[in-house]
Amino acid sequence: MAEQQTAAASGSRKKWYQAVPDPMVLIFIILVATYFLTFIIPAGEFERVTQDGRTVVVPGSFAYLENVANIPLFNIFVAIPEGLISASRYLFIVFIAGGLFHILQKTGALENAIGVAVNRVGVERRNMIIVVGTFIYGFFGVAVGFENNIALVPIAVLIASAIGCSSLVGTAMAVGGIGIGFALSPINPYTVGVAQGIAELPTFSGAWLRTLLVLSSLALLSLYICKRVVKMEFEEPDNAEALSKPLSEYRLTKRNILTMVVFVGGLIAMLIGVFTRGWYINEIAGTFLLLAIIIGALNGLSANGIVKQMMEGAASVTAGALVIGVAASIQVILEQAVIIDTIVNSLSALIDGIPSIFSAIMASVVQGIINLFIPSGSGQALVTMPILIPVADLVGMSRQLMITAFQVGDGLTNLIVPTSGGTLAMLALGRVSYAQWLKAILPFMVLVYGLSWIGLVIGHLVGY
Template sequence: MNQPSPRHDSAADASQPAWYQRIPDPMVLIFMILVAAYLMTFVVPAGEFERETVDGQTTVVPGSFEYLPDVAALHVFDIFVAIPEGLIQASQFLFIVFIAGGLFHVLQRTGALENAIGVAVHRAGVEEKPENKNLIIVAGTFIYGFFGVAVGFENNIALVPIGVLIASAIGCSRLVGVTMAVGGIGVGFALSPINPYTVGVAQGIGELPTFSGWWLRTAMVLLCLATLALFICRYVTRVEFVDEQPAELDKRLSDYRLTGRNWLTLAIFVGGLVAMLIGVFTRDWYINEIAAIFLILAIIIGFINGLSANGLVRQLMEGASAVTPGALVIGLAASIQVILDDAQVIDTIVNSLSTLVSGMPIALAAVVSSVIQGVINLFVPGGSGQALVTMPILIPLADLIGMSRQLMITSFQVGDGLTNLIVPTSGGTLAMLALGKVSYAQWLRVITPVLLLIYAMCWLALVVGHYVGY
């Protein structure tokens, strides 16, 4: 009997989809996590801490945890009730995705942004020197990292499509642009030495000077951004990316020109971003106000580029429809926290995890604390909210085991911030992926390897920080 040829076998193997192509659709993946969270409520008992309001902030009273014996078990029907409730709770993220999608669709139709990027990349000499594209990727990663450090996380949602266009201009996939933008913003925000949402709140609870201990976090963020940039240049640019909506420039780089109307459009767009930043820093603006700025920009930019009212609405609707799948993923992810809140098990999880570090060597406890914060971030998304829940417990714990409060806060920042890039309950990350038109499964495939490396670097920094008296 003739044996099958090796060529035939290899061809059959080649026809098998790669592992990452077998990852379920993001909707399926997150629904599976939702069901797992529901099942967990039958294993984890309900419990809660006492809370008190101090200077307008609600904080947990350390040592006040008690189990709640009379909490009724959730019904399987509650899984499906949690989904519309999650959509309601995440509505601000959904709407900023819809409005930002409309804004960038209008911007794309004007050609101003594409012309500006085409001109800039052409002047950088990428056509004559292809190796210069790596310089653009490195510079872009650090620029996005700076925005993450100085501005925040969700506040930078509008900048993600620009990264996609930059990647297209240098001949890379939209995955490169999204990794540069979302990764840079995420790492910058996670390790920022001046993060008011995590470091500022946590140091206030820990009674430390605001943004003290900045030097270690500055070294961490610079080193980790450099690692991310190198990873993008060496790995992400080579990843085979199946893109149903490729981001392509319409012309050769040498053919791009900026018209007077383009300059006016860009000036209005940049002016709107500046107004947004002023509002964020001086008037405590957040998602709703930022979305309002985006809507105003879309209207002004549309009209100065000759769109009628009906035409503007049509463009906004087209842009919103393009990001609808990603927006709905955000709402589905929010239903996970709805289930855990309804079962009243979040405080039980926090209490159980916080006791794990007792009795450990201090350097190891710092590393384990960051892992615990990463787990908690799945259930309590939002840096400031997580600081208010966990720091009143972990600061006294740090005092008891001899760990410095500064080190405990930096451990919290590492665990909370970096996991924002992968947990499905991070509305800001899912919103950015929706605007970049990269699926959650594709994102996990590319970001996980470098995130593990960045975690290892940060854990080493925590150990070094302990031994140098940080």
């Protein structure tokens, strides 16, 4: 009897990921902790100058500031609407993308296309589909960016459903693939391009190590999804995307084909805009809004019907979208207290004085911590690279290796930090909670960091 009670108690005990609070609660706790940090960390600032139209930090110019008033307690609550405003572009693309994919679901075109494609490939080739899908999303991360691919997550969720997997598997394919591709991209203009400009290196030089890292990391992610994520217990939400009938029953009508031509054409137009006209989230959101209207009209929806479907789709992702804005409030508090530069200056000092062979690893750790406070890749490069490039020269690390260490630290942590608006937006569209995501991705993060650190050490040894 006692043994049964012990077993019952053990079974009822929550696992760590089940004890993780709701993302809103978790982020509010971090917000409150950040507020109290403002009373401990002194205000400080670097001097900044404008070079080639970009504002960069002047190395060695850090100075503490006096007469910076303490932030009133009430500002914790004021920071939340201010965060919602500052993160509005993420909110809008989540709402609009949610509306577009809701319309696509109602037309049946996307579901029919995926059902037909998977049926022809064969569901028994599930692992191959996961590997190919992960690498395709990785390519989008490498070539297009991170936030630019937010709206593509529901496609991976439907593919996962077609092969008999949970939405967690589809989200891991999409978010993991895009995140790894962006983090280790050899041609990332937001991180590599900006950092190499500051370091006075040829743009996208030294691509071989980053290419090896991104390909090996995507292969590792594919294996991890096939071996672990597929087998994980996951409770599908009520509004999860799923196939509505057996694969053998799927057919594509002429209207379905025309709908998919319009959708794919819109994606191509979006990519052209990103590569040739510098489009970012607002333009991409506008493209998806236009696609929603065209696809709705093409499938016989009235103006009122299109609005109704858009509102239903937006409503289904409201909770996830609002989390993004609440997360942005953390940076609002940090900026009001003027302590971001103080944190960067203190963390940068950790790299100096350690053996050069480990300095790249430490640099990646430092950049990962800084990413919690400066979630923008290009923004982090503009703040940290002018400081860390001279540090690299002093400790005997090549500038190229410092930039790759920056990529590893900044990019990989995007997959787990609660202040990454792009990641939270993708999770919202994938219908996966932050706690569920942490349960799935944290073991992989240990593996991919280990792989990346081995790459950094090898880079140092071969004079990269």
